Amino acid sequence: MxxxxxxxxxxxxxxxxxxxxxxxxxxxxxxxxxxxxxxxxxPDFIVNAANKAMLEGKTHYGPVLGQPFLREEISQYYKRLMNVNLPANRVFVTASGTTAMHLALTSILDKGDEVVAITPIWKNLMGAVRLAQAEATQVPLKYENHSWSLDMDKLIDSCSSKTKAILIVTPSNPTGWVMSENEMRTLLDFTRKNNIWIVSDEVYNRSCYNVSHSPSFLQYAQDDDLLLTINSFSKSWAMTGWRLGWLTGPASAEAVIRDIALYDNMCPPTFTQYGGAKALSDGExxxxxxxxxxxxxxxxxxxxxxxxxxxxxxxxxxxxxxxxxxxxxxxxxxxxxxxxxxxxxxxxxxxxxxxxxxxxxxxxxxxxxxxxxxxxxxxxxxxx
Ligand SMILES: Cc1ncc(COP(=O)(O)O)c(C=O)c1O
Missing domain, CATH: 3.90.1150.10 (Aspartate Aminotransferase, domain 1)
Structure with missing residues (x-):
């Protein structure tokens, strides 16, 4: 059977x-x-925005990569929060962070490709790698003196000619470990020279106890770097059931992600995106x-x-x-x-x-x- x-x-x-x-x-x-x-x-201010959109009949199919106003709102959010210039054509709205991860991985992985993943890691991401028919090599963080740290040499040594992507969750679920600015710069330098993608899940980047956000690869990357970042409305704005997230990539990714997203789900839900835009503009x-x-x-x-x-x-x-x-x-x-x-x-x-x-x-x-x-x-x- x-x-x-x-x-x-x-x-x-x-x-x-x-x-x-x-x-x-x-x-x-x-x-x-x-x-x-x-x-x-x-919170009500987000619910009301989506409710209003529904009552106004915003209940039809929308653009494959999300409503232009939300793509623009996300672009402005990065400018406000991190002073990063990320044009809206490099932002792709998705039906959840999980969907963003699937789109990211299926846009770059072929059968037999290798992904190097920093672990421990949220298991669903490893499942997404397997569904894309790729193999994952794990590089464990080290636990010492009551904190977790990355051995950068070990991460770099774990990459081979078959390595297509390095998968990072920062801040990390479950450890709360955060990749530092220096580590990000070192890794970008390495992946740039070796033509390897960085796939960075930054879903918890607003959940930091001493700073307003954790470092994002977007702050240190060049526009055409092989970098895909994953984010979500789920955690920071208490919207887990809404299934709304986003993906960022180089400008060249737009057409590729659009093709996959079209066959995958046609478009993210329309009215939830009005709530998402409100979350970003009024949610601090x-x-x-x-x-x-x-x-x-x-x-x-x-x-x-x-x-x-x-x-x-x-x-x-x-x-x-x-x-x-x-x-x-x-x-x-x-x-x-x-x-x-x-x-x-x-x-x-x-x-x-x-x-x-x-x-x-x-x-x-x-x-x-x-x-x-x-x-x-x-x-x-x-x-x-
Ligand atoms: C690291 C990480 N990425 C993504 C997600 C899922 O986000 P979403 O609810 O947007 O699918 C989770 C949920 O726990 C997570 O821990």
Whole structure:
């Protein structure tokens, strides 16, 4: 029976993160901090803009690469935020960051190509590489002195003549590691000389605790560099269910991405783009307010984890994830199941992000303080 389906799909590796989420959904009243999203709804000013668009009949097909006004708004957003000149013809609106990643990868990868990926990494991105029939080589970040760092020589040495792209998530899900400006410059220099693409997922670039945004490759790249960046409205503007994101590339990418997007989904949804434009033009106060709430939750976790000598962790500079390991719990999948069975608590197992972090766990703290404290009570009860 199965042989009727594509071998590439049948060979996709299991996704333990999705497995644990499904396992948790089977049980009632599970406190879930396993998925990467906040519990607050999208703010009204964004919802109202999309609602108005719908009532005005903005319910038809639109341009394949997004509404011109949103492409322009994204271009202006980069100018305001980072002083980057990115013309609207280099911005492609997509139906989610995930879709942007698929479009990016399928526009550059052929069967058998190699992608070098910095890990741990959000598993779905590795799935996207496999769906594009490419092979991924993992370069693990190093954990030392309570922080994660990249060995640049190792990353560069891992590239071969078959390497088509380097895949980077910065800030990183799950570690919160952020690639520095110097690292970006070094890597751009290397990829420019070797004709290798950089695919940079910058979905969490507004989720930093000490700065307004993390460094973006767009700040240091030349216009025609082989650079694709992925972004999304999901996290920074509480719009996970909207499925709206964007991709940037060199001007030459516009026609290529348009061709794939046309066959993939014809166009991103029309009325959601009005909400997206409003999020960018009027959303800075919301971002600040959301970050203040996440920071206060991070303070709570830090205090409680530091007081617990069974927990090894660090304070991430960005994202809304706490990544940690528990003494004696070496199998994160088993531990995640036990937490659901015994404590009705769902967390993401580290093994979902790479083999080198299979004892780690990820907890999303973009939730109410009460929910966070209840989850931490459950975790502490399970490991005492
Ligand atoms: C690194 C990373 N990229 C992309 C996404 C997905 O973004 P979207 O909701 O826009 O598909 C996520 C979601 O968790 C993520 O962690």
């Amino acid at each position: 199965n042989e009727n389906y594509r071998q590439t799909v049948l060979n996709l590796p299991p996704n333990p993160g999705a497995e644990i989420l499904r396992y948790g959904w089977l049980k009632e009243d599970v406190v879930s901090l396993g998925q990467g999203e906040g519990c607050d709804p999208t 106060d919301f971002i600040k307010q959301q970050m203040a709430g996440w920071k206060s939750n991070l303070d709570i976790i830090t205090t409680r984890f530091e007081a617990n000598d069974k927990i090894e962790t660090y304070r991430p500079p960005s994202t809304f994830y706490s990544f940690f390991k528990v003494q004696g719990e070496n199998n994160s999948l088993e531990f995640a199941k036990r937490l659901i069975d015994e404590q009705s608590l769902s967390l993401a197992p580290g093994v979902a992000f790479g083999n080198n972090v299979s004892e780690w766990m990820r907890l999303c703290f973009a939730v109410s303080e009460a929910k966070l404290n209840s989850a931490l009570d459950k975790l502490e009860a399970a490991i005492k």
